[in-house]
Amino acid sequence: MDTKQLITEAKARFNHNAAKAYLKDKYESKLSVASQGGLWKADSLTITLLAALTSPAVVVIDTFGNPVMVYREKLLNTLTETYETVMADWHMEWTSLEKKR
Amino acid sequence: MDIIREETMSKGVLLFAFNNDKVDYYAMAIATAKRANKFLNLPVTVVTDETTDLSKYDYEFDNVVIVEADRTNFNAQNEVWINKGRYQAYNLSPYDETLLLDTDYLINSDTLLKPFELYDDFMCHNRTSFLMIPNHYQEMLSDQSYNTVWATVIYFRKTSKTKQIFECMEMIQKNYSHYTTLYNMTVGNFRNDFALTIALRIVCGQTEDTSHYIPWNLVHVGKNTHVYRDSDTMYTVIYDNWQRGKIRKEYSIVTDTDFHLLNKENFMELV
Numbered sequence: 001m002d003t004k005q006l007i008t009e010a011k012a013r014f015n016h017n018a019a020k021a022y023l024k025d026k027y028e029s030k031l032s033v034a035s036q037g038g039l040w041k042a043d044s045l046t047i048t049l050l051a052a053l054t055s056p057a058v059v060v061i062d063t064f065g066n067p068v069m070v071y072r073e074k075l076l077n078t079l080t081e082t083y084e085t086v087m088a089d090w091h092m093e094w095t096s097l098e099k100k101r
Numbered sequence: 102m103d104i105i106r107e108e109t110m111s112k113g114v115l116l117f118a119f120n121n122d123k124v125d126y127y128a129m130a131i132a133t134a135k136r137a138n139k140f141l142n143l144p145v146t147v148v149t150d151e152t153t154d155l156s157k158y159d160y161e162f163d164n165v166v167i168v169e170a171d172r173t174n175f176n177a178q179n180e181v182w183i184n185k186g187r188y189q190a191y192n193l194s195p196y197d198e199t200l201l202l203d204t205d206y207l208i209n210s211d212t213l214l215k216p217f218e219l220y221d222d223f224m225c226h227n228r229t230s231f232l233m234i235p236n237h238y239q240e241m242l243s244d245q246s247y248n249t250v251w252a253t254v255i256y257f258r259k260t261s262k263t264k265q266i267f268e269c270m271e272m273i274q275k276n277y278s279h280y281t282t283l284y285n286m287t288v289g290n291f292r293n294d295f296a297l298t299i300a301l302r303i304v305c306g307q308t309e310d311t312s313h314y315i316p317w318n319l320v321h322v323g324k325n326t327h328v329y330r331d332s333d334t335m336y337t338v339i340y341d342n343w344q345r346g347k348i349r350k351e352y353s354i355v356t357d358t359d360f361h362l363l364n365k366e367n368f369m370e371l372v
Contacts, residue, residue, distance in 0.1 A: 003329045003337040012339055012350035019353045021235035022320075026358050029317035034218040039316065064221075064312040097354065 014100040023097070027090040033082050036070045038062030042082035050076040110258075112217060113163060113196035114145040118204050119170045119183035120153055124365050126183075127153050129204040131160040132372035136208040143200070148193055150183075166193050174291045185274055187252060187293045191259065191267035201255040203361065205368050209334040210357045212317075216256035221312045223263045225297065226251040226319035232360060233326050233340035233353060242298055243285040247309075250301060251319050252293035253361050262304065269300035320360040328362065330371045 006012075031042045039062050040046060049060065050072055058072045114137045118130035127149055134145035144163035150170035171185040190201050200213055216224050227250045231237040240249040257263045273280050273296040280299055281289065288295070301313060322328055325341040335356045342349045362368045 003331055006329065007337065007339070007352055010339065010350045012352040015233060015340070015351040015353050017235050018233045018340070018351070021230060022232060022353060022355055022358070025230050025318050025320055026355075029212055029215070032215060032316050034215070034220065037220065039219055041316070063316050066312075093356070100354075 014097075016098070019097045019100075020094075023090060023094055027086050030086045030089075031082065032063065033078060035075055035078050036068065038066060038068035038070065039064055040075065040079060042079040042086065044083075047076065047079050047083060050079065110197035111195070112143055112198045112200075113194070114141070114143050114200045114202060115148065115190055115194045115196070116145060116202055116204050117148045117184075117187060117190075118153070119150055121181045121183060123180055125369075126204050127158060129365065129368060129372075131158055132369070133202060133204050133206060133208065134160065134162060136372070137200075137202075140208050140211050141200075141214055144196075146193075146195055148189070164195055168193070176290065182290070184293055185291055188267045188270035188274060188296075190255070191257070191264055194259075198258050199256070201252075201257065203253045205363070205365060206253055206359065206361050207368065207371065208359050210359055212359055213254065213256075216315060222258040222260040223266055223301075223313050224256040224315050225301075225313065226254055227311075227314040228318045229321055230318040231321050231323045231326075232338050232355065233351065234323065237323075240294075242295060243287060246284050246286075247298055247302060249294050250298045250314070252297045253319055254315065255297075256315070265304045266297075266300050269303050270296045273299050320358060322360055322362045322364070322367075324363070327364070328367055328371060336371070 033040045033042055038060070041063055046060070053072055056072060057069055059067050059069050062068050114134070116130045116133060118126040120126050127147070130147050134147070137143050137145050146164040146166060147162045148166045148168055151167055152170070155165065168186065168189065170183045172181050172183055174182050174185055176182040190199065198217060200216070227248060228239060229251065241247065242249060274291060277291050284299065286295060322338065327339050329337045329339065331337055335354065337352055337354055339350060339352045342351050
């Protein structure tokens with residue numbers, strides 16, 4: 001018996017909350033980036049901070065709470081690229097799961 | 102500002118697999134090793150004991166290490182549960198950088214390569230989530246104690262600090278009844294998760310060093326949940342949600358996600 005038939009016969013309902021939580025776990029792990037001696041999360045806060053600062057070298061607190069001096073533009077580019085790729089994948093998988101009933 | 106890692110450092114996966122009357126852990130280790138080869142492109146060493154009939158299996162590990170199994174621990178079903186001796190990982194690993202995994206950890210992606218890019222010498226999970234059960238509570242050693250950290254996935258490099266952590270796990274294993282009393286632990290049987298939680302605290306001077314934590318959740322598949330394989334990395338997860346004495350079946354679909362499957366029979370159905 002394939003899983004589609006199993007779901008139909010068991011009258012199982014798709015759990016959207018569980019799917020949402022699973023997607024968050026999956027894609028947050030992909031947002032972590034090790035670069036320039038620190039560990040970073042490619043999230044909106046870090047990207048906005050790096051974009052707002054102007055000096056070529058700045059000190060930023062990394063995921064572990066350590067102050068790390070980084071080349072701002074290089075890190076900004078790395079995090080922006082990661083953010084765009086991961087979020088596009090997250091959105092695509094969410095869109096396909098959202099339709100399930 | 103860039104830190105250059107030594108490219109000459111050897112990397113690999115280490116598994117502990119001791120069969121008992123019910124579960125063929127060595128077969129599970131082979132399944133996990135094949136997936137580690139495929140998704141992580143890493144060699145795998147297995148630690149087992151002399152009761153394992155190696156001629157039964159047709160997989161060649163990078164290394165097979167034979168040790169004496171400690172058969173003094175029992176699980177909740179009162180079956181022999183050979184989980185002691187994990188502290189030997191530091192000495193038994195032939196690699197400079199090691200991923201120490203439980204055999205029931207199903208690898209479906211290259212996510213576990215990330216700890217090799219990070220800069221710490223020891224990392225494990227301190228937070229978990231359960232597929233199908235959002236907002237599941239985080240386990241603690243006891244009501245008034247620490248959050249449990251998990252020995253399911255451990256990344257370590259051979260450094261003096263890492264050596265201390267494993268030596269401390271050995272000390273805790275050998276004096277476990279003392280530590281269960283000291284930390285007011287409710288579970289009596291030995292668990293590597295608990296030994297690691299206490300060892301990490303001791304080595305870090307009773308403080309919490311967050312740099313030892315893998316910065317994403319360990320995903321478990323827990324009770325009343327069954328996983329069905331759709332393709333090599335795609336699974337349908339069905340959960341029996343008990344409500345007012347009735348079961349309501351719920352499902353979700355997961356892809357390219359590593360998870361820890363507590364149900365050993367279910368694990369073997371998938372590999």
